[in-house]
Amino acid sequence: MTTTYTVRTAGRVAQRGLALVAVLGGLSACDLSVSNPGPTQDAFLADSLSLTAQVAGVGYTLGDGMNYVVLHSAVATRELFPTGQSGQFGVEPRNWVGQLVTEEQGTPWNLVSRARWLGDQAVARLQTVLGPTAFAKHPQAAQALIWRGFTYRVLGEAMCVSIINGGPATPARDNLVRAESTFTAAITVATAANNTTLINAAYAGRAQVRVALADWAGAVSDAGRVPTSFSYKMPYYANVDEFGYNRTMWSSTAQSFYKATSAWNTWYAQYFDETRDPRVPYTLTALKGSGAFPPVGAVNWWPQAKYVTNTAGVNLTSGREARLIEAEAALRSGNVVGAMTLIDANRASAGASVAARPATLADAWTLLKRERGIELWLEGRRLADLRRWAATSTPGSLDPKEVPGAASYLEAQSSCFPVSRQEIDTNKNNVGTP
Template identity: 35%
Template sequence: MKTIGTLSRASGAVLVGTVLLAGCDITNPGPVSDEFLAVKASHAGLVNGAGRRLAEAVNGVSYTGALISREIFPGGQTGSLGHPVLVQGGWIEPGSYGGHFNDAVQSRFIAESAIKILTESEEAPDPNTLAQAYLWAGYAYRVIAENWCETVIPEPDGSPGSLVPSTAPLSVAEQHFSNAISTATNSNFKLAAYAGRAQVNLWMGDWSGASGDASQITDDSWSFDLNMSNLDNATRNQLWFANDNSPYRAFSMIYTYYGGNQGLSSSPPVFVGYTEATGDPRTPVGTTSETWANAALEGFGQVPFLNSLHYTSGDDDIRLASGNEMRLIEAEAMLNSGQWSEAMTLINQVRANAGMNDLFTDYANGLPPASDVATAMSYLMRERGIELWGEARRWGDQRRWETGGLGGDQQLADFETTSVLFTTTIPERSRCLDVPDAERESNPNVPTVG
């Protein structure tokens, strides 16, 4: 069962109204006073703003993060719908990508401002409007924790904050999700809150809490989605549009775990990709009438165009959480308690939901049979990469597992063999985004880069 964050969909309608009115002679009324935001009729619109910003943040990070985490292979495209050369190689320049940061931080700020306004309003807020404000705040913290190295949280009095590890405020996210659970009367919002709390508990290492919350979602087909809209560049699904040949073919699936390189290029490595071997519907890829991606990749040349078919329109929503992910959270919790066989049962359940056999049967690709926690962890790593493709999750998982202590082989796609761009050109592959220059230069508590 698919559940969309419906209030963010309403923000798209507000946006359309703004565009349609743009040709009229209208005077901008300027900032809206807080006293009007406190009116109940304004509550939903305020909360919609937080959902809209979160959709923009996840939309951008799902594309940029897919490059760095090697969910996709760069096609050489720079400029519009592309990335700088060094980013294509896997390196994020410190202080860059202020747009991604602004969207994520503004989502958190608007959501928490809405919570304050709604809870202090003389008019009792609609419980589900307030619950969704809690949800957007909690998920904004989670997105920041997974994709940034550090963040900045203002002081309680509103003065500029200091740099803190991006995971440090996850206890605040946990409380937001708890408040959503106790506030919502909409059962799907409650499930979204349990799922979000399971995700942050996983990051905080509270495996009992993560597993307990995940178990509240019993329908593996359930999901909570961010609404994408083809009506606007900021919310048009970027992973789709970047390769829709209108006119962009900015990346390829060649050389990735999913796409492989079988008969597409004579340049090594040559191997059958996961999707070709299994036909897994979760990571579909395919050739088109176009032979090449838009541009040439440094150190490689023209890139053979193998498209991802995961998203098929600019309106395709991006999941924030799903029932299948909850099964994988339960499996990882079991691995952390030594129950590798039970974990494999849940991993295989997720595969069966997609019509797949166990991974060793379908696509071992050098993996030994699961026989202990470390080998089972390798299967868990791959299944999260398959199940959560294109949802801005892989980059964070890779960083988290580097210090997870359970072993396992992430089997990062071998791009190094293809071009010097991935070896000698970039300083190193980045692990997360950096707090941007705009924040560093305007906040006296945050040091500038260099």
């Protein structure tokens, strides 16, 4: 049997170097022939070094998809404001006004779905090659499960529906259920492998998923196992082309010419000006963005400063988010004092000042919603938060600059990413997102 299996890893530059040596050697021998090795044989994919590369490839592809989810959801939720730059590293026109539409947003669906397929395949292959005994305690197995869990979490939070391998569209919640079971398996394997980092990542990831599934008792239990200082990041790379960089950073930086987004006219910038909270930094400049946003014209270019290098990692999960999960659970039981104690400690650990005291339960909810926005700024999580709060009519207000209206220049606000045109055209089922 032969399987075609494409893996992109940070080692592509080294591979190119080896290819160059081979080409030079061929020139010295006057042999200019080229051969196509064809699809990769399953026997080579079962090699231990190949397994490591396959697992790395899952993470790389997830990072590729997250790059688009983070940037484009940031504009739709006004974590960042569009400057009118579209095309390469830009933001598409309907996204400027809050709409995530099929004809503009195929890439997020395609890339994260590809990561999902790679994750499923990598876990299955590791189980086959290692056998059940070795798999149950192997660090690469734990890592594969971690990537698979976060891939399903991103699909469940960010996408409108779930589609598996050309099947019918089902609720996006199905991906959250798959994420929960994958993280549960990751906890078991990482514990057997004695890998503290992956144990914490698995508990933190499962806590996120249980929030989305409204299992607050389970979410609090998992969050309580995660140290406040912990974070688990999606890495990005400098030794690949610019599509392997942190896209949010590279799309708006003095190191590139794109200037596609700005902190201008966001409540995050206003809040930073008032508090200097280090979690939401931006850089004030006298420059304009590289395009034009029709209702405004040339937009003041105030680049975000959370990610200042092209290799800056994006949090997949963190201990400070775990504390906010506990705080939100406290509010759901009416415990404002307990929620504020957690929020105060969280802000202190981040180097931020103490928050104003809420006068009512509704005010406490407004504060909690702002705190999650601040803590998870530019991590691709705001879209899912806004959707779940709206679905349950959660108390508390959102800032006028992040909801449709004159202040935000949002005409509407999509709550999720649609199915791609490629999926619609190739899937035999009627899977188009309404």
